[in-house]
Amino acid sequence: MTWTALKIKSLKGKQKITVVTAYDALSGAYADEAEIPLVLVGDSLANTVLGYETTLPVTMDEMIHHTAAVSRGVQNALVVGDMPFMSYQGMIGTAVENAGRFLKEAGADAVKIEGGSIRAELIETLVANGIPVLGHIGLTPQSVKEFGGFKKQGKTDEAARKLMDDAMVLEQAGAFALVLECVPDELAQKISAALKIPTIGIGAGPHCDGQVLVFTDLLGLGRGHVPGFVKKYADLKPQIQQALAAYKADVEGGNFP
Numbered sequence: 001m002t003w004t005a006l007k008i009k010s011l012k013g014k015q016k017i018t019v020v021t022a023y024d025a026l027s028g029a030y031a032d033e034a035e036i037p038l039v040l041v042g043d044s045l046a047n048t049v050l051g052y053e054t055t056l057p058v059t060m061d062e063m064i065h066h067t068a069a070v071s072r073g074v075q076n077a078l079v080v081g082d083m084p085f086m087s088y089q090g091m092i093g094t095a096v097e098n099a100g101r102f103l104k105e106a107g108a109d110a111v112k113i114e115g116g117s118i119r120a121e122l123i124e125t126l127v128a129n130g131i132p133v134l135g136h137i138g139l140t141p142q143s144v145k146e147f148g149g150f151k152k153q154g155k156t157d158e159a160a161r162k163l164m165d166d167a168m169v170l171e172q173a174g175a176f177a178l179v180l181e182c183v184p185d186e187l188a189q190k191i192s193a194a195l196k197i198p199t200i201g202i203g204a205g206p207h208c209d210g211q212v213l214v215f216t217d218l219l220g221l222g223r224g225h226v227p228g229f230v231k232k233y234a235d236l237k238p239q240i241q242q243a244l245a246a247y248k249a250d251v252e253g254g255n256f257p
C-alpha cells in the first residue's frame, strides 16, 4: 500500500491512524517497515537530534536535508515535512515557495503547518496548488514564547470555542487531517466528532482518529525533557550505554579485536 493524503483522510471511522516522527533514512525505514502509514519529519528534529533547546532555531535547509533522507528510507508511508518557524509566517508567496521545496527537493508528500484560522488563506493556496496540508492546533510549540511554556491549551470555555472554530476553518480550507496537541480529552473528542477529516492526537486523549509520537520518545532514546503523555515502547538508552561501555572496556582491556 502506497499512502496518499487522500487515503489517510479516508481512514476516518475505519482505522485509527498511527503516526511517528522520523529524522533520517534509518528512522524512516524502521517506521516504514513497521507499516506505519504516516511519517512526520517533525521540526522536533531541532531538540531530539540536532541539540537545540526548542524547535525555533531549525532552518528550512536543515528540514529539507533531513526530509530528503527520510524519503530515501521510506517506500510506502506518506512523508510529511513540518514547516519550520518563520518559513510560512510572513508573505504567502514565500510560504508557498518553502512548502514547494519539501515536495520538489526533499521527496515529501505533504507539509504540516502550525496555527488555526490565521493559516486558512495559506492552506487554501497550498491545496489549490497541489500541496496537501496537515494542520496543527492546540499546543503549537513554535509559539512557546507566546504561550510562556509547553502548557495544555483549550482549558477555558473561550479557548475551547476558539480551537473548535479553528478546526472547522482548517477543514474548510482543505487540510487533509489535523494534529491536536495537548488539549483536554473532552475537547479533542468534540472536535473529532465535529470534523469530517481525521484528528491526530498527542497529549489529547483516546478519542482522536489517530495518534502521533516522537521516535526518540517512544523508543526511550531521548536525552532532554520527555513530555508526560509519552508511552515508552522500549527503553533503548541503557542498552546503548551498556554496549558502548562494553566496547570501550574490551578495547582498553585488549579483548577486542
Ligand SMILES: Nc1nc(=O)c2c([nH]1)NC[C@@H]1CN(c3ccc(C(=O)N[C@@H](CCC(=O)O)C(=O)O)cc3)CN21
Binding pocket: 043, 044, 047, 048, 055, 139, 141, 150, 151, 152, 182, 214, 216, 217, 222, 225, 226, 227, 228, 229
Ligand atoms: N522529544 C519531543 N517530544 C515531543 O512530543 C515534542 C518535542 N520533542 N518537541 C516539539 C514538541 C514540544 N512538545 C511538548 C514539549 C513539552 C511538553 C510538556 O512538558 N508538557 C507538560 C504538560 C503541561 C500541562 O499539562 O499543562 C508535561 O509535563 O507533559 C508537551 C509537549 C511536543 N513536541
Ligand SMILES: CC(C)C(=O)C(=O)O
Binding pocket: 021, 040, 041, 042, 043, 044, 045, 082, 179, 181, 202, 212, 213, 214
Ligand atoms: C509532535 C509532532 C506533532 C511535531 O510537530 C513534531 O514532532 O515536530
Ligand SMILES: [Mg+2]
Binding pocket: 042, 043, 044, 055, 082, 141
Ligand atoms: Mg513540529
